[in-house]
Amino acid sequence: MFLALREIRHAKLRFALITGVIVMVSSLVFILSGLANGLSAGNTAAIDAMPIDGMVISNGSDYLLDRSSVGADKARGIASIAGIETAEPLGVSSASIRKQGETKLLGVSFFGVVPGGVLEPRIQKGNRLGAQAHGVVIDESLVDDGIRLGDTFTTEPDGVELTVVGITTGQTYRLAPVVFMPLDLWQQIQPIRQGTTQDDVTAIVVRGSSQAIATIPETVPNTMVGSINQIANHIPGESEQNATLLLIQVFLVVIAAGIIAAFFYIITLQKMPELGVMKAIGTGTGYLARTLITQVLALAVVGVLIGISIADTLALIIGNAVPYSITTQRMALFGGVLLLVAVSGTALSLARIARVDPLDAINKAG
């Protein structure tokens, strides 16, 4: 485009300022998206990562694992249903642990799983579950808290000693690192609540056809089934937090649209006499419209790219202190939305350009 870049070149400061605004807004959108994603992952990663098709939980638990309690022995009955491939008990609880010789308490999630079963975590370092009677596998984020392979820590307040035999990664639940342990150990250290027995677990995880899973509550009394998404979304605060952060991002994008629209509208208003001359000497409205859209796209692309690099740099700086994660797809999505919003922000200016009358170039006083 002949005019688009020459105009930007001539009014560098003006266009640099609006690019700066786009940079700030887009980096904020990307950072928030990363934080929202990170928070959400911290809440649900361990559930999301489970290679299962559903969970059998107690009827009336409303998909809240805290409220669910199912007899471990029911796994066998469920496994015998036609269409169900696997059924394994899973114990989930929140706990506090303390490294030996230290006073600081750490909040963790205990997952009791069947050693060698479908829920056994992928080991990054060390050994698998079951190698040692009180051996556990921890999420690597606990390593940042000073717990290493081979260390021993105690559960609080019961004082059960557990030894780290392996380290896994990406396993967090309700913003706490997950400590995997053999199911029987989980059952032992689990305080017995009213109406539960030592044998009870939190849920039975299943793999199989969705039709077969849906029929489980008919054959196993007092149960309901939930998908991974249902369970994850019912983690307390999860959906509210996601909605809040999404709303902030939507507002940011809307604000960006408003700022870009206002900026280009003002610039267009300032150029009205010039646009009249251009039309008088034979420049078509379509040409002028394409010029404006090219400018907006050029600035928005540059702004969004700088925004992405700022967000990435910030993510490096904050490191593991704050849960942060953003995928390329999500960046592309938000980047695309910002570009779209920027271009749609030119609508007002385009309407103005269309209404410019080449007659305005003629001296009216005559």
Place this chain on the structure above:
Amino acid sequence: MTTNILELTSIDKHFGDGDSRVDALQGINLTVGIGELVALIGPSGSGKSTLLSIAGALLTPTNGQVLLDGANITQRSSAERTQLRLAKYGFIFQGSNLISYLTGREQMLFIAHLIGLPGAEAERRADRLLHDLGMTDRAGHYPEELSGGQRQRIAIARSLMNDPRIILADEPTASLDSVRGRQVVEMLAKEVHEREKGGILVTHDERLIDLCDRVVRITDGLLHEDETVGAARAVAV
């Protein structure tokens, strides 16, 4: 075969309706021949802007006929008139005439870009016109860095860039002192004569009319040929 570039016949232009109707032009006949620069003179509100707009395919008349090079352009659509202005007209306006963010040379290349002239040919034509108008050293300057007279010389060069049939100049000297104003019109007249274009110069300044081949005066929407200068008419009909 016609010897006239532009022929306006029985042009009326009304604005508004009923009681608020304004008859801006009434029964105007005006021709511009090859190599002829016509001065159009009239007081404020006389209708000379309206007439220039109709002659320049910026406005369509209520009645009458506009022929450009023998072709009837009276009822062309807005988009067609835009194309026509780009192809056949050169315009020089009084005030913010040039595009503020283009250098003198780029003003010319922009026209070449619009008409699709190949790069090398465009540059050759731009440089020749800038040279003819004595603006070669100032070609890389932006309008804000040029004096009023220099800006109008660039505007003349630009108006010739598309090799138009006719050049319309709307008070090109209004912001210039009399010496520079006269230089600008001299250049305009020279280009019109040498390149065999048609030209209409709208002006207030009676001192410039000796540079024109013919003078027409417009008052209250009516046109009068000015006999005193009519003798200077350059084109044999």
